[in-house]
Amino acid sequence: MLEMLQLPLVVTAQVDLLLVLVSLLAFWTRLSHLNYPNAVVFDEVYYGQFVSLYMKRVFFIDDSGPPLGHMILASGAYLGGFDGNFVWNRIGAEYPSTVNVWSLRLLPALCGALCVPLVYLLTLELKFSHLSALGAAVLLLLENSLIVQSRFMLLESVLIFFVLLAFFSYLRFHNSTPHRTLQGTCWLILSGVSCGAAVGVKYMGLFSYLLLLVVASLHTWKLIGDKTISHVISCHLYVHRVLCLVVVPVLLYVFWFYVHLSFLNRSGPHDQLMSSAFQASLQGGLSRITRGQPLEVAYGSQVTLRSSVSQPIPCWLHSHKVNYPIRYDNGRGSSHQQQVTCYPFKDVNNWWIIKDPGRQQLVVDTPPRPVRHGDVIQLVHGMTSRFLNSHDVAAPMSPHTQEVSGYIDFNVSMPAQNLWRVDISNREAESEVWKTILSEVRLIHVNTSAVLKLSGVSLPDWGFRQLEVVADKLFKAHSSSLEWTVEEHRYGTSQEQKEREAELHSPTHIDVDRKISFWAKFVELQWKMLTVKQEESEHKYSSSPLEWITMETNIAYWLHSSTNAQIHLIGNPVSWGVANLSLLAYQLLAVVYLLRRRRGLKDVPDGVWDQFVCLGCVCVGGWLVNFVPFLLMDKTLFLYHYLPALCYLYLLSPALLEHAHTHLLRYAHQPLRALCVGALAVLLSIFLTYRTFCPLTYGSPELSAHQLQGLKWRDTWDILYRRR
Amino acid sequence: MAKAECTPKWNTLALRNRKTCPTPEKSFQTTFTPVSKDKNSQTAGHLAGGDTQSSNGPSGQFLARESIESPSKVLLMLVAGLSFSTRLYMITEPPHVCWDETHFGKMGSYYINRTFFFDVHPPLGKMLIGLAGYMSGYDGTFPFIKPGDKYENQNYWGMRGFCATLGSFLPIFAYLIVLELSNSCTAAIIAATLLIFDTGCITISQYILLDPILMFFIMAAVLSMVKFNQQRYRSFSASWWLWLVLTGINLAGALGVKFVGLFVIILVGLNTIWDLWRLLGDMSLSLVDIAKHFLARAFALILLPVILYVTIFAVHFVVLNKSGPGDGFFSSAFQSRLIGNNLHNASMPEYLAFGSTVTIKNLRIAGGYLHSHWHLYPEGVGARQQQVTAYLHKDYNNLWVVHRQQDNNSQSGNPDLVRHGDIVRLEHKETTRNLHSHLHEAPLTKKHFQVTGYGINGTGDANDLWQVEVCGGRKGDPVKVLRSKVRFLHRATGCVLYSSGKTLPKWGWEQIEVTCSPYLKETPSSQWNIEDHINPKLPNISLSVLKPNFLEILLESHIVMFRGNSGLKPKDNEMNSKPWHWPINYQGLRFSGVNATEYRVYLLGNPVVWWINLASLGLYLTMVAVASIATQRGFSLGQQRIEHSLVLVRGGGLLMLGWLLHYAPFFTMGRILYFHHYFPAMLFSSMLTGLTLDILFRSADLLLHPPYSYWFQRAGQLLLLFSILYSFYLFHPLSYGMTGPLAHEPGSAMADLKWMDSWEF
Secondary structure, rough: HHHHOOOOOOOOOOHHHHHHHHHHHHHHHHOOOOOOOOEEEOOOHHHHHHHHHHHHHOOOOOOOOOHHHHHHHHHHHHOOOOOOOOOOOOOOOOOOOOOOOOHHHHHHHHHHHHHHHHHHHHHOHHHHHOOHHHHHHHHHHHHHHHHHHOOOOOOOOHHHHHHHHHHHHHHHHHHHOOOOHHHHHHHHHHHHHHHHHHHOOOOOHHHHHHHHHHHHHHHHHHHOOOOOHHHHHHHHHHHHHHHHHHHHHHHHHHHHHHHHHHOOOOOOOOOOOOOHHHHHHHHHHHHHEEEEEOOOOEOOOEEEEEEOOOOOOEEEEEEEEEOOOOOOOOEEOOOOOOEEEEEEEOOHHEEEEEEOOOOOOOOOOOOOOOOOOOOEEEEEOOOOOOOOEEEEEEEEOOOOOEEEOOOOOOOOOOOOOOOEEEEEEEOOOOOOOEEEOOHHHHHHHHEOOEEEEEEEEOOOOOOOOEEEEEEEOOOOOOHHOOOOOEEEEEEEEOOOOHHHHHHHHHHOOOOOOOOHHHHHHHHHHHHHHHOOOOOOOOOOOOOOHHHHHHOOOOOEEOOOOOOOOOEEEEOOHHHHHHHHHEEEEEEEHHHHHHHHHHOOOOOHHHHHHHHHHHHHHHHHHHHHHHHHHHHHOOOOHHHHHHHHHHHHHHHHHHHHHHHHHHHHHHHHHHHHHHHHHHHHHHHHHHHHHHHHHHHHHHOOOOOOHHHHHOOHHHHHHOOOOOOO | OOOOOHHHHHHHHHHHOOOOOOOOOHHHOOOOOHHHHHHHHHHOOOOOOOHHHHHHHHHHHHHHHHHHHHHHHHHHHHHHHHHHHHHOOOOOOOOOOOOOOOHHHHHHHHHHEEOOOOOOOOOHHHHHHHHHHHHOOOOOOOOOOOOOOOOOOOOOOOHHHHHHHHHHHHHHHHHHHHHHOOOHHHHHHHHHHHOOOOOOHHHHOOOOHHHHHHHHHHHHHHHHHHHHHHOOOOOOHHHHHHHHHHHHHHHHHHHOOOHHHHHHHHHHHHHHHHHHHOOOOOOOHHHHHHHHHHHHHHHHHHHHHHHHHHHHHHHHHHHHHOOOOOOOOOOOOHHHOOEEOOOOOOOOOOOOOOOOOOEEEEEEOOEEEEEEEEEOOOOOOOOOOOEEEEEEOHHHHHEEEEEEOOOOOOOOOOOEOOOOOOEEEEEEOOOOEEEEEEEEEEEOOOOOOOEEOOEOOEEEEOOOOOEEEEOOOOOOOOOOOOOOEEEEEEOOOOOOEEEEEEEHHHHHHOOOOEEEOOOOOOOOOEEEEEEEEOOOOOOOOOOOOOOOOHHHHHHHHHHHHHHHHHHHHOOOOOOOOOHHHOOOOOOOEEEOOOOOOOOEEEEEOOHHHHHHHHHHHHHHHHHHHHHHHHHHHHOOOOHHHHHHHHHHHHHHHHHHHHHHHHHHHHOOOOOOOOOHHHHHHHHHHHHHHHHHHHHHOOOOOOOHHHHHHHHHHHHHHHHHHHHHHHHHHHHHHHOOOOOOOOOOOOOOHHHHHHHOOOOOO
């Protein structure tokens, strides 16, 4: 102890000047003039709306990714004092002076800039030299598309940052033998945290995470085989890794949602997609309407019944004073009784009264008699007093099911069959008593044992294009289209029809607070995010994954409202070519090595071979997992989806060059010199190309139409010219 | 020790006629413990178990072979007998069209009638069905209109019998495959029993379907591959070649029936790569030998299947030479091959002229004809004007008349030709509406404009005008019928007539959307050709330039098949089967009959069998994990245990891979899926179960001492056999038909058997 306190106190610091230099350059390329252009650029229009909703704490669903990405953007906006009052409706719209554009774009730009030193460090962890590391950093530094993507309020740079950080810290951990130092553990935890963050920013991060898990399990597998370690320690190491690399990311992922849900507590535009219970947990919206409703549904209750499915749209059981047409278009007959439909808007005709079949009155007793699972009820339509009825008549659009109608006695020997049995399907989770919002109820027709069901088909004109409601025999047992929840609810007090109508028109009242647990909300939100169908849209700049490799396409991000100044997502064609070339070269080399090693010819020593394999696992593997999934996707895809994959290739290129330099061409001096000269020439041309495309990357200076023409290196690129 | 013991230790594998002693592998170098010897000799010769470890030492080798081969032959006969009897029992019941028989029976008839049709599957399966029907005296006249139609006097048993026969081979193949992989009769018999008494396998084999044929080829391919693997020490011998070529033939067969055959090709491919990799590491082989091996495999597993596959298509096109219901799916050039098609030896005016009546076909493969009909777009979908769609079938509603901008009357004398750059008005012949577009969004492709039929008797507005553009042409070029690619540019908005390929919902009769695209890129979707051309004022000229060559036909038919396949999207609100439903036997398929009075057949796996399979998958993974961790940690294992873990890893790994390959890809498929897609995977899963359970029972001695462990093993096998037989007894009505009330109603014979709410029998 005392030895450590001996004077003089000396701080020896090693500063890698190269690292500092590339970092500074990275900050300069990514952060300079960040608030130009002072207008909405490309997908800022998309992410911006969510940032605004965050500022207003309004709930939303975005199926494009988990909430962490949005939260990071929102925190940038929060730091800049953005109040959420900006309408994100059009690319190119000018920001007012109240919006601090710089802070909106700061965090993605920072992440983008930090990627450059990270790549430098990662190359070192892959056990390549500082020169290779510099090469990789320069490739990343001078990549126009990465610069563009980092400089705006977009998420790719954040994703790339976390993925690189995860790999870097994992390799740091792996290289820091012995494994059980505190420092090693810290790196491992950092790796787990970055994995959780990467998956939290975009779902694509999942694939990189899986790759990291594969690499880690390979390493662990070797560790298991290490017979010098005792069983106990081996077990310990194993558990340690599982905790850091599996449990931590999963917990973090859930945590992002926890923050998201606890932060967004106001109702908003996407409420309708969620269940009633979820909506009731949000301030305003449904909770305002339903605040103070009685909890237990009783005989005489006035209710609106919402279908549990939100496909095709959320809707409520509805009836109106129009009958089914006597004959349908295709010649089939109907009962000509009153239509019962499902209507996607709030309406006074959505109110139904629950009646005890044994009694006449439609008011709630004191004390109220709650309806329980298994009870038989009648449902009376509030405005027209028709009973909900079903019978053996084919439904209008789905003839294999029964028609549901409001019963009118035409005296045609068609008796009323209006008894329904209440079947509470989540009674184990909730209770036997029918509860507002919480209970999911099936209404089983007593005479035919068919179940009230939303068929999801719209009726033709005679049914005002509302949705068809039918009664279906209980075949498909677990379909949520059979389930209904009571949404609005009050105890009816008026005996007379006229009074009742007035009562139905008046809003509901009284208050009880209803809680839904975080886990239920999390599961529901996650499920909805994965299943919400986004309309497939064609986009002018969408492209197919195979076009990315050769950069056949570009994306116009922004065009000045009056001049030719514009910003495009265009990569640096030279580096792009280098990346593709190194990918090919690596694969070729790997195949040759593998075949020759199998025949017992070891071209490189085992240590170098391990290094080579590790490089391939991380870089080629990373490219594969970030590229191949897109080939199978049905989504609208853009060039920027390729950027994470591209980064792995930039990591690969200089390392591969170094490998060739030190091991392949060891004794051939002539080619060695050519290689060095070639590499320098390539670097120089990369720099020149970067300079050439700078005007399209930074949006200034403005170019003439002729100059723009000159930048159109590929016929398939779409560069905009403003007609004067 | 390892070297000295080489031959005796390998006796089990030496049974497979091994010539040389292979290079011992690491895991084999542990010592041979006499304890396991004792155990083996105790179990040897008992019952069906036929333990292959029973023989020790070179002297026992020959004896052992005798003792295994004889019971296994008896068992094989037993398996074959049971298999055929369960599949062929009540084969003619029900005497009406069941489920997809309506398609495949019909397509079999088409082959007998030589009528051209279109299907999303390659032709071999239907060709075989047609052949079987032909041989058994079916004349191809039964229309197979819809499920439930009575066969009356038709000879349908031949086709069903053929499928059932192929289906009967499945348990036999499974038996042989597992026997090869595990060297254990018990494992083989378990696998075969699972398949013989699975109601699902029986049901799917008994009808005129492609699945039994497909599964026959898949299993045959796997069997020949496994047999071939065992021939590895007799390279280039006759039997080596035989199994190799058989593998190739069966691969072609599997792919020729359904594209699902691709999965087994991948399986064989991976196995071959692995095999070649092993050969490459064998330093006793020269590079020339390895090249020979490689070329032999390339020939038998790539070249041969490709040739066979192409031959199948060649036969298909030669046999089907008459025009039929499939014509419209194919390009004009393709149709000119078909006798009876109006393009066959067509003669029509060569250049398009004003006043001609034409059909206009989209150039996208399977793009359809420009079509309109007396129905309006529904409210909320653009303007409420008449629908314009693309329709794949030939129909009089596909006819359009080409008019000048203004006049409607045909002039006297020779009509003027339509040239590049001319403005035309296209009038729908049946409804006299003009082809029209305007700035409303199209029904599905929201960024395009809607195309409608507008006006009456030729009077419309300025939005009815289209400019004709011949692709690659210059101003003044005439439009050649059939050969010119034409684009129609809308005058008012500048957009181009486009077929998006998306299927309209019910209101559009599920025809294909036609839009006007503002993106002017030249793609086949925006190019059209004039197919039929009627103009009495012009001389007809014989057009025979169009005959496409075989490769073009082959390519086109494949593109059409893939389009068709991806077009089979699940419809909204239809309960469709999800891949995760399948292994848990969540929901079956109704083959025949809905009501209580009808004869009902329900395709559902025997739940006991399926759940055993499911459990075994988990069990297998656990056992492999335990075994490999034990090996990796370097625990010393007994000889028997090492052999078990090798069987688990190698044989089981192959089957597991087969299961994965036949199951996992369905999760990524967007097309509509059905329960029966799981059956090939189920075969692999059952074989894996046989192998896993056998080894589980044999590993009883880990926990119990010798006599008890042996009893445990036998008790387990008996219990398994009994539960499969009893569940088959319970569930056999699913396959052989039930009548009477439905299961969820009182009084049904199946009442207690509705174990899951989702079953619908």
